[in-house]
Amino acid sequence: xxxxxxxxxxxxxSGTVTIGTSVSASKYYPEDLTRKxxxxxxANGTSTVYRIADTDDVWNGSDQRVVVDAHFxxxxxxxxxxxxxxxxxxDGAGGPTAYAAANGGAGLxxxxxxxxxxxxxxxxxxxxxxxxxxxxSTFAPLVSLDIAAHEMTHGVTxxxxxxxxxxxxxxxxESWSDVFGALVERYVYGESTDTWxxxxxxxxxxxxxxxxxxMDDPHDASNGGYTSxxxxxxxxxxxTGTSDNGGVHINSGIPNHAFYLLAKGGTHHLSGVAVTGIGxxxxxxxxxKALADYMxxxxxxxxxxxxxxxxxxxLFGGSSAQYTxxxxxxxxxxxx
Ligand SMILES: Cc1cc(C(=O)NCC(F)(F)F)no1
Ligand SMILES: [Ca+2]
Ligand SMILES: [Zn+2]
Numbered sequence: 110x111x112x113x114x115x116x117x118x119x120x121x122x123s124g125t126v127t128i129g130t131s132v133s134a135s136k137y138y139p140e141d142l143t144r145k146x147x148x149x150x151x152a153n154g155t156s157t158v159y160r161i162a163d164t165d166d167v168w169n170g171s172d173q174r175v176v177v178d179a180h181f182x183x184x185x186x187x188x189x190x191x192x193x194x195x196x197x198x199x200d201g202a203g204g205p206t207a208y209a210a211a212n213g214g215a216g217l218x219x220x221x222x223x224x225x226x227x228x229x230x231x232x233x234x235x236x237x238x239x240x241x242x243x244x245x246s247t248f249a250p251l252v253s254l255d256i257a258a259h260e261m262t263h264g265v266t267x268x269x270x271x272x273x274x275x276x277x278x279x280x281x282x283e284s285w286s287d288v289f290g291a292l293v294e295r296y297v298y299g300e301s302t303d304t305w306x307x308x309x310x311x312x313x314x315x316x317x318x319x320x321x322x323x324m325d326d327p328h329d330a331s332n333g334g335y336t337s338x339x340x341x342x343x344x345x346x347x348x349t350g351t352s353d354n355g356g357v358h359i360n361s362g363i364p365n366h367a368f369y370l371l372a373k374g375g376t377h378h379l380s381g382v383a384v385t386g387i388g389x390x391x392x393x394x395x396x397x398k399a400l401a402d403y404m405x406x407x408x409x410x411x412x413x414x415x416x417x418x419x420x421x422x423x424l425f426g427g428s429s430a431q432y433t434x435x436x437x438x439x440x441x442x443x444x445x
Contacts, residue, residue, distance in 0.1 A: 137166040139180040140209075140217055144187040145198065147209050147217030148180035154226045175222040175250045179240055182257030183220045189258070189293045190265065194397045199264035208237045222252065231256050233263040243311060253310035258293035259286040270404035277409040279357035284364035285400055287324060292393045300389065305369055324369045327362030342366040343379045344410065344443030363442050364413060368392060371438035382441035387431045395420045395435060414439040 138160055140147040150161045150172075161176055168177045190196040197203045198218055206216030220238035228241025231251040238260055242250045263286050266272055272282035287307050295304045303309050308321035323329050327340035340362030341347055347363060348356035370377065372393075374386025395417050402423075403416035417435050425431040439445045 137163045139168075139176055140215060141180070141184060142215060142217075144184055145203050145206055145215075145217050146180065146183045146187055146220075147215070148176050148183065148220045148222065149209070150176060151221060151223045151225075153223065158221055172223075175240065175242065175252050178250070178252035178254075179220040179222045179238070179257065182252060182254050183218060183238065183261065185254060185297050186258045186261045186293055187218070189289075189296045193292075193296065193393070196265070196397075199261060200268045205236055205264075220257075222250070231260050233260045233267075235264075235267065238264075246315065247313060248308075249311045249314040251308075251311050253308060254297060255290035255294040255306075256308055256311065257290075259290035259307065262286040262289040265289070266400060269401045270408060271406045272404065272408060273406045274354055274357060276355035276357075277360065278407055279354050280360035281364055281404070281408060281410070281413050283357045283361035284368070285396065287322060287361060287365050288368050288393070288396055291324060292389060295389060304389075305373075322358075322362070322365070324362075324365040325373070327366055342442060343377070345379075363444070364410065367438045367442045367444070368396060370441050371395075371434055374434075377441035380441050380443060382437060384437045384441050385430065385434050387434050391425070391431050394424055395431065398424060410444045414445040 138147070140160070148161075149158050151158055161173070163170075163173065168174075187198060190198070199205060204216070204218060206218060209215065209217035209219045218237075220240065222240045222242075224239045224241050226242075227244035229243055229248045229251075231238070231240045233239075238257065240251050240257075241248070263282065266282055266285055272278040272285070274282055290307055291304050302325075305325040306320035306323055309319070312321045313319055322340065327342040329339065340359050342362050342365075344363055348359045350356065353359055366377075369375075370384040370386070372386055372389040374384050376383040398420035399413065399416040403419045404413065408416060417439070418432065421429065421432040421435040436445075
């Protein structure tokens with residue numbers, strides 16, 4: 110929601126849009142032909158998708174807020190990967206765009222809002238982004254920037270390592286999405302304590318200060334410690350059951366915390382291992398290169414440690430502070 114003002118103040122989406130072969134006059138669509146990013150909507154509670162239009166390009170209707178935020182989010186995710194990592198879109202080639210092309214728009218990386226009814230989730234389905242409105246209690250509409258980046262990073266992972274979505278490789282898949290969710294939010298709004306919270310802008314709208322996950326403190330000790338947000342932050346605490354695809358949203362706390370310690374430094378509350386922070390920019394470069402060049406579908410936590418060490422060595426050298434801190438970050442969380 111916090112992006113609506115941007116749309117009201119300026120013509121964030123302006124001008125005519127090429128629709129198929131003809132150009133429509135003075136009708137405004139949230140379709141950015143430069144970034145190849147477009148946002149569509151489900152008709153309330155149906156499975157019919159349509160292109161939402163506006164006549165004056167001020168998107169302040171009650172059903173337009175989620176469109177603005179989803180489109181803003183996708184645009185910022187595109188800009189982050191292009192500007193920071195030199196990656197063009199989700200698939201690395203300015204796409205995938207087939208979905209929109211097949212549904213009446215130009216070829217665009219598509220986001221769809223208002224999925225289902227009171228749907229407390231968001232997801233990348235292999236070709237496009239989809240957001241629920243939330244039930245208004247557990248979630249407000251799930252169009253917050255870190256969630257958009259989290260989900261669209263599942264797309265990036267799919268075209269790169271394609272980490273199998275279960276057990277340790279699945280927890281890495283989830284963690285890499287949380288990491289780039291945090292990094293995109295930091296890229297747009299600057300670093301703050303919210304950077305390391307996931308979903309804080311849409312989780313429990315009736316409660317301030319909480320979040321879906323906490324990279325700086327997966328156990329969420331601030332909330333009385335071992336609570337509903339009780340995710341592990343050390344390998345010795347990993348979940349080994351079968352729910353949640355083998356704990357993919359639970360064990361993600363372990364690599365999430367490794368990334369946090371690498372970026373910000375600190376001493377692990379359980380292992381007592383101290384990590385000298387290298388900053389989120391260099392940590393993000395290591396994490397991206399590991400995903401793109403060294404990780405595969407079956408990579409586990411030990412493999413992720415090795416992949417990030419290989420990336421740190423390639424980027425900064427095997428005796429660099431970045432390499433040494435990558436070693437200690439994984440050691441702090443009990444991996445390697
Ligand atoms: C349990 C559980 C957590 C998630 C989750 O993280 N979803 C992505 C988000 F965008 F909705 F946050 N899904 O099931
Ligand atoms: Ca956040
Ligand atoms: Zn996810």
